[in-house]
Amino acid sequence: MSFFATFGLWMAVFFTLSIFSFLYKDNPFYKFAEQVFVGLSAAYWLVYLFYSIMLPNLFNKLLSDFSGNLILLVPAALGLMMLIRLIPKAQWVSRYPIAILIGTSAGINMVRYAKSDLLSQISATMINPFSASNLSGIIGNFLLIIGTVCGVYFFYFSKKQDGFSTVPSKLGIWFLMVSFGASFGYTVMARISLLIGRLEFLLKDWLHIIK
Amino acid sequence: MKRNIPLILAFITGILVVISEFIPHRPFSMMITTLQDWFMIISGFAILLGQISLFQSNLARIKAREEGWYFYLAGLISFCLMLGFGLLWGTQEFKGLAGHGSNVQNWLGNKPFDYLFEYAYMPLSATLFSLLAFFIASAAYRAFIIRSFESNLLMITAVIVILGRTSFGGMLTSWLPENLKFWHLPNLSDFIMEFPNSAAQRAIMISAALGIIGSSLRIILGIERSYLGGDK
């Protein structure tokens, strides 16, 4: 292995252990790793954004065919208006691009969520519970329908929850709790996998204890 | 003026986007992708704002010899190194101001930017991510306590699913006869995931979607305007 590859390996090991040391308590190694991480990653995204977004989507297009891409001057101008924030007196200028972006986001979110999270979930719940082939499937389908309806009702804000109306709301909370427990349990494996990945690096690539 | 024009702009862009969702004809059909591209370009400019703020605050701390200033110096150096390498010799696919730097590559075995990415950024990121394994254990230890009916539900389903996902969960109930296979732990955990869990997830998604639609509408109509700050 070349010097730089070995050096790189030890650097990776150092950072790995520094981050793990945070589990015991905050310490200079973690502080160092944290600041290096923040610095490196900030620059990483800047470089990434420059090469992968700004160059192909803006600069290259303007340089190769300026008159054909005149429209791109609009986002470029808005981007520069964001940068005017650096001048304290003219900070209000950045409200224009922010307003346009937020307006756009609001519009996009409105239509996207109406489609993917509202309509498709509603239609997915319109099922014939008796279509399942066995008893557990039928019970499951009923749970699915009742759980969805009660869960939605749990979020009903503008009514005092008393009398009969507490029943579906209560059921809704129960379903939420079951779901939270289940998702928690389900995620354990994925999280342990991450740790296995890091340990594999330490034990295999660094210490050569395992093959 | 400083506040009304932005509100009008938000209104116009918002409405245009919503309308264009339903019109397959140009120019409307292109609207959403165009605006999303714009978003990226604008945020491409804006990222400098943050980075300048980061740079300045680190510099200020170092100048003031604040406690632990050398850590901030390390951060600043890493920032400058990564940025400099990236701009000079580029990244894996892109060439930088000084070309691909084949000399440096031969020497280092990789482009400097990619070298730092592979041996510093990646291990840092992956290790920080892997802390989740520890935190999920400590959270389970502390929080899954028998208290109320709700917290019992939370705990019991978590235990069933954790058991059902592993090899020994299957072993534990593999003796069950065929007609009781429903209670076999892997099956039971699949059942919970498929039905009650999906139901609650759907309820959250549906109501959150309504919340998002409502909030978006408030923003487009200018009822919700705190994001713009004050009038001055």
Added chain:
Amino acid sequence: MSGGLLINWRIAKSVQSGFGDPLLLYKGVNMRKLATIIFFLWGINALLCASHLFTVSDVPWDDGKALQIEWKVPADTIYLQKADSLGAWTTIYAGSQSSYRDTDLNPDLVYNYRLLVPRPAFQDSMAFMAKAKPREQWFYLHKLSYLLILLAVSLAVLYYVHGARRGKDYFIRRISGLDSMDEAIGRATEKGKPILFVPGISDLDDIQTIASLTILSHLAQKAAEYDTALIVPCRFSMVLSASREVVKEAYLKAGKPDSYREDRIFYLTDDQFGYVAGIDGIMVREQPAANFFLGSFYAESLILAETGFSTGAIQTSGTAQASQLPFFVVSCDYTLIGEELFAASAYLSRDPQQLGSLKGHDFGKLLVIVFIILGVIMEIAGWHGFKAFFEGAAQ
């Protein structure tokens, strides 16, 4: 739009040869003429059949990027070919289905297709030709249900907002996560420690971030009143800009513009885990007495909440990210679940217009419940049109 022409040279040849010598005369009938007529009639017939057998048509109500190709030929395997810009044929489908939808086309260009049906008995294949032009229309019909539901919810919101403007008062149930906010700020003030506010890890294009900034505005005002330091680390520059505007305005409203410190609202890094590493550092070093994690969160939710727990802070979290809610619920003191995050601004401000719009969401919920129940009944009854109407938009 559609056209068809059957070219089958083998058949054509067999027809010709079947009539023998081209110049054969039989009982005064010019066989050659007869053959020509028969061949001509057969051709028309074939043409008619072909147009029926193999059709290409524009997909209606779309953005002019797709053509629907259909064929009715009895064969196990057919080959569908398309001419490229130079006129060379390439196979785009081979199989036994009877239709194909060609997508990613350019509107208003003519596309040529050829259908090859192998005839093993003759060791050749029949070819059918057709062409068509995809066109853009002015409405996506399959999105009708989606438009209607969006209109219904929007109109309900507008109706109730209008009601609120005319002085109607709307009730809102308790949301404990928001009631506790004052308690958390109070505790931080008592201890003389700062408050940490994390506006999620999404950019401004996520409504959750904007909802979070609305809560930040209320929180900052309270913090200004109590003279408690407020720390807001941001992942994106645009969130940073907006947060600064919001907090500055809040301090101004509280009458303490001089207490506003811009350097307490800062950018860390665009990187998900770099950002988390930074916040973890802040939590253990500054020891904030109250943490707020509101907005859009992903895997890092538990890292933040558990580190915050270890510092002994009172923690309030809220997200619409269903997958992260379990972790917040388990390790924070209060959690705003899903829509509660969006209800927060109305709840905190008690602004009648906002409360009115919340009432509008609730109308949407009733609508959803009614639709689901109706849909289930229709499905049980075997009438699938109702569900299909809603599914149309999900395509």
Added chain:
Amino acid sequence: MSANPNSLLERRIVFLLLFVAVTIPLIFPIGWKTEVSGYAKMAWELIEATPDSSVVIFSFDYDPSTMTELQPMAEAMLHHAFSRNQKVMAMALWPQGAQMADQAFGKALESFPEKKYGVDYVNVGYKVAGIVAIQSMGRNMAEVFPTDQRGTKYAELHMLKKIRTLKDIGYVNSLSSGTPGIKEWVMAARDAYGTPVTGGTTAVSAPGLLPYVNSQKQLHGLLGGLKAASEYETLIDKIGTATVKMDAQSIAHLLILIFIALGNIRAFWAKKRRKA
């Protein structure tokens, strides 16, 4: 919910125990057998039933980010294919897949040192364009892969001499963590040319692909995640990386359950003490 010094100590013990519990099985494998699911069995049956010396395709449609889950599958299935004396052509629809393939071959050669490059296995490398590349393979494989990764011409690769199109392939095994991947293989190879397709994917993506494992066998079984990989290792009776990792998983899960139990006991005592 506030932390006291006592609970901070408990936290550290929890962390330490978890660390040890995951490390030890990685170093000293236990080799717990995993209960085999129907989907894994189906994939195994396809490879088991494919005749001796058939040429088969292993498509490496992932990159290092999902290696933890997919590499063990690749290794186990490759081991199986080699043990059935099938000739393996490796390719990749993802740029970094070709390296993944080389690593998997390296591992498999430890058990089958007699296998020769060009005769028993080849690596033709990465191909852009996903589904279009697969469609072209259905017409003429030599055109899609003029040379292998080392630059050897297609015609000179001994095992590929008789292979003209996808129809000459025994089965396709796609290990995929996204697009292009299994779905594209099903559509362009199975549905269009009838070549059997099997594969493996991450635990997260598996539910989305299960509908293809149907009565028409669009997909011949499917491995989803590490657990399925260890099931496969159980089927071929080998303690591979998946089994080892699955052991670590099982121990960690077990430990977390013990933590939950201990947490409850602690809470119970605390309550009792408060009452007393």
